[in-house]
Amino acid sequence: MTAPIPEQQQENHDPDALHGFLRELTRFTLRFSGEGAEGVDRVVRGIARTYGGRAETVLVADGAVLSVTAGGRTLTSTVTAFPDVARLDRVVALKEFVERLRDTRPALSEAAAGLRRIETLPSPVPRWARGVGIVLFSLGFAPAVQPTWYEIGTTALLAALVAALTVLSERRPRLARVLPLVAATLVSLVTLGLLRPEHGHGGPVLIMLPALFFFVPGDLLSAATAELVGGFLTTGAVRLVYALVLLLQLYVGVLIGVAATGTSTDALFDTAQDTDLSRWVVVASWAVFTLGLILAFEVPWRLAGWVVGLVYLALGVQAAGTALAGEVVGTFVAAAALAATADLLARPPGRPPRLVLFLGGLFTLTVGSLGLRALTSLAGGHVLHGFHDLMDFVTIVTTIAVGLLAGAALVPARGLQA
Known part of the structure; x- marks a missing residue:
């Protein structure tokens, strides 16, 4: 039997x-x-x-x-x-x-x-804490746009508005679909209609960018380019189109604010203010950025050390490479180092996933903001400046994508294991 x-x-x-x-x-x-x-x-x-x-x-x-x-x-x-x-x-x-x-x-x-x-896991942080995270995320990024106290102060105000709007949209799916457009319009209206930054404070777009960085799809653009270069043509192409749609929502939102406030498009030229922050404040700002990322993207607190380490790894390698051989080489080496390190660290059981290790460092390298600056400069009639930003945008996004692939190629293949 x-x-x-x-x-x-x-x-x-x-x-x-x-x-x-x-x-x-x-x-x-x-x-x-x-x-x-x-x-x-x-x-x-x-x-x-x-x-x-x-x-x-x-x-x-x-x-x-x-x-x-x-x-x-x-x-x-x-x-x-x-x-x-x-x-x-x-x-x-x-x-x-x-x-x-x-x-x-x-x-x-x-x-x-x-x-x-x-x-069905409940959120590890309350809704208000996610809003705080978006503010810190923007504040930490602000010195990378303009290392000035004025930039930090205006970002605090504008990012608080964006955070409130984002938290509000979590239970309103229709608003969430056009959230980048609505957020960019709000930020543009407040910047041009209320703050009215003087010439010495830098261009208006530079004032707006940190508060909108949560929506800038630089990471999505780099990932799409990496998929295209790696042979995943369909996923890469769709992801690229979606990233461009998000970027265009931000661009149109800024232009709506320009039109509503009667501001001349000539004001969209992104002149930068001279720095008045010490180097250590700029370095420490990335810790604030990482704290904001942990709250905004709901990363478990036990993984905070990993995320901080990879953020500063990407920044350090990029700074060293740029000092030695220029921005393109520095960005390429940083992307390769980030990809290889995240992949190796994520493999042992019990370690954080590659995406969690990878995302913070990738945010420090991505240049979706360059795309928005290029579009607004072109809209303002600054053709040469706009095309210069556009070429920088294409160059750096491609450099990051190829660097990610090079970094992945440096480590042994995973095979079919999860």
């Missing part, structure tokens, strides 16, 4: 159960992890192998076609999910969850329940 097969073992070899779980895992990874096409594919294929099956994915930026082969059957389905990196605590929980699956291989019903628990 043949011994009965345990119920868990039967379930784990059921093609329908495996396909259903991998479908939910694909959707979750697309929606919450913020990983590019390579990362999503690696996680799904790795877990399929853990359960004795095989999975193949064809990915676009907001969807996937998933094929799962198990028990002599192949099942195919489509998955759609809008990518979002606003909740990095879920990214951390996802990596820990995938590691547990690989080590313990629980029943698929238990694994599915665990995935649902991650999806």
